[in-house]
Amino acid sequence: AQKITQTQPGMFVQExxxxxxxxxxxxxxxxxxxxxxxxxxxxxxxxxxxxxxxDQQNATEGRYSLNFQKARKSANLVISASQLGDSAMYFCAxxxxxxxxxxxxxxxxxxxxKP
Amino acid sequence: GAGVSQSPSNKVTEKGxxxxxxxxPISGHTALYWYxxxxxxxxxxxxxxQGNSAPxxxxxxSDRFSAERTGGSVSTLTIxxxxxEDSAVYLCASSLVFSSGSASGTDTQYFGPGTRLTVL
Numbered sequence: 636a637q638k639i640t641q642t643q644p645g646m647f648v649q650e651x652x653x654x655x656x657x658x659x660x661x662x663x664x665x666x667x668x669x670x671x672x673x674x675x676x677x678x679x680x681x682x683x684x685x686x687x688x689x690d691q692q693n694a695t696e697g698r699y700s701l702n703f704q705k706a707r708k709s710a711n712l713v714i715s716a717s718q719l720g721d722s723a724m725y726f727c728a729x730x731x732x733x734x735x736x737x738x739x740x741x742x743x744x745x746x747x748x749k750p
Numbered sequence: 751g752a753g754v755s756q757s758p759s760n761k762v763t764e765k766g767x768x769x770x771x772x773x774x775p776i777s778g779h780t781a782l783y784w785y786x787x788x789x790x791x792x793x794x795x796x797x798x799x800q801g802n803s804a805p806x807x808x809x810x811x812s813d814r815f816s817a818e819r820t821g822g823s824v825s826t827l828t829i830x831x832x833x834x835e836d837s838a839v840y841l842c843a844s845s846l847v848f849s850s851g852s853a854s855g856t857d858t859q860y861f862g863p864g865t866r867l868t869v870l
Contacts, residue, residue, distance in 0.1 A: 680861035735806040740793040
């Protein structure tokens with residue numbers, strides 16, 4: 636079965652510090668894509684970062700980086716220099732080209748940044 | 751350019767009524783998806799459209815749910831005879847293309863602000 640697991644329901648981080656949000660996935664497909672989305676209290680899902688299964692390097696987008704460990708099937712999101720505006724729910728998701736592109740989401744992690 | 755838009759942003763209806771939710775994808779995006787987000791079920795895939803291909807309806811929870819996409823652009827999700835368990839946020843997303851052969855960044859789905867449906 637295809638599955639995304641986020642084991643941290645809630646996380647706290649001090650402003651300006653780095654934080655890692657965990658994500659593990661399960662698929663037997665050789666080709667897949669991994670995504671992280673941010674959902675603030677307003678409810679909109681905001682795309683943060685993408686990692687393809689064949690990508691040789693870890694993806695980075697500004698303060699966001701993805702620690703991709705293929706053998707361990709993990710795709711952790713690292714947020715550097717946390718800001719108060721980073722407080723939100725974060726979802727890890729996977730797409731498999733063999734499965735019409737629908738996203739499979741994890742349960743989400745609520746991140747609270749403390750001033 | 752404009753992002754994905756959805757209307758209405760909020761919809762309150764009585765049990766048994768029909769509702770229509772609208773999604774306007776990003777211009778030029780060929781793939782369109784509907785998801786549902788509820789407290790108990792998390793984020794669930796509902797239906798997917800890609801160009802002129804037959805839609806993937808495998809996520810629709812019952813035959814009360816249907817969707818169409820006219821002219822390859824705007825999509826409407828219809829829920830007939832609404833039930834209280836249909837209360838949720840309905841999210842629409844679009845992507846540039848869907849790569850059936852190999853995962854690609856062009857698969858990135860961009861979401862609209864959602865429609866919050868409340869069935870009384």
